[in-house]
């Protein structure tokens with residue numbers, strides 16, 4: 001079974017705008033879910049390519065290592081950091097991923113946050129989750 005096929009039908013999907021968002025906010029929940037045998041995963045909308053600490057390659061490697069330590073797989077949609085929008089093209093890509101993974105529970109960023117990407121990620125995730133449940 002491929003890794004992708006193994007990800008379908010998740011118990012828990014934690015979504016963040018950037019690598020490290022999920023670990024900072026709900027890393028403990030993911031570690032606990034993994035420890036209890038639940039199928040959980042991290043989905044980053046961007047690779048954090050605008051980050052000012054380290055290179056994009058370093059951030060990507062560190063993010064994968066963090067997911068390994070938490071015991072969950074990590075997926076990255078590679079939306080442009082700081083430049084993704086709420087346009088339909090982004091919503092459709094996220095919606096397709098939600099439909100593929102079929103999470104029972106999604107953890108998404110809070111609606112109010114200082115970082116504009118976090119606020120947009122909340123709205124995109126909320127809409128994608130809703131539309132993913134509708135007829136195709």
Ligand SMILES: [Zn+2]
Nearest residue numbers: 017018021115
């Ligand atoms: Zn962030």
